[in-house]
Amino acid sequence: MARASVEVLAWWVPLVALQMLLIGSVSRPELAVAAAGALLAALAARAVRVAAGARLGGTAGWAHALLSWPGALVADTWRLARAVVRTLRGHRVVGRFVTVRWREGTGPAWAGGLLSTTPGAYVVDQGPERAALVHALPGGAGSLETALTTGGRG
Template sequence: MTGTAGGATAAAAAAELFGWWAAALLLQVLFISTLSWPELAVAAAGALLAAAAARAVRRAATARTGGRARLLTALLLFPGALLTDTARLAAATARVLRGHRVTGRFHTVRLRPGSGTAWVCGLLSATPGLYVVDLDPAGPTVLAHTLPGRPTALERALTTGGRR
């Protein structure tokens, strides 16, 4: 029995590492202007280091990776949120350059039940408009810093109850 449980744990760890690696590799490849084999090899090695670090951070924070029910929806909404928040950041930067003050805020945000805390926080933090600062290990509540403006469709899909 122990061998089966250990095998399942090792398989889950390998699947998690592969997921983080694939996501990190995809992001790195998107930022490479001309894709060549040496650059791809360096990106793959860097993504492996990022995957190991992401798993270690997730385990240290006791965050869950499960909750894949909204994962496809979140991945489809991510590009729109990225563009929206990038435009919001550019507008905020332009306002600051014109001498105006732009202030972000800290909000308590409740994640939707059944969501995987690790991937939800990672995906939300990958946009310029919201960054998860802290999470409550006892519940699905996180402290997030946000740019001024309304929540994106991605944030609305992954959270409930709005910003407090």
């Protein structure tokens, strides 16, 4: 019961904070609605995680991946902007689906979520044997993908 409460609280706090950032001025009624809505969302997030059987997994390489994230975000945003400009100029830019393998000790849940936060790659499916199906922008793997995976794309 304590772990469930901690998990719900871990969802609730950032959800309330996000709501507070999104509203103009904070009043008691708005705070009450934000707290109640965030509680419902936190309970739903926990229920979905439990139903899916998701877990954090290994944390090997998380520090390197987190340090790679800001640079990957900037680089991938630049790659996306270039792809949009090329498309607007009449060139066809096509992303592709690739299979990547997570590094040993890397949790597929957090690694897939982190990789999906950049515009360069989005995890579509987690497969067996530490494999993931990723939709990627044209070009090679970015620094974040390199930090999280064994380096090969299939």
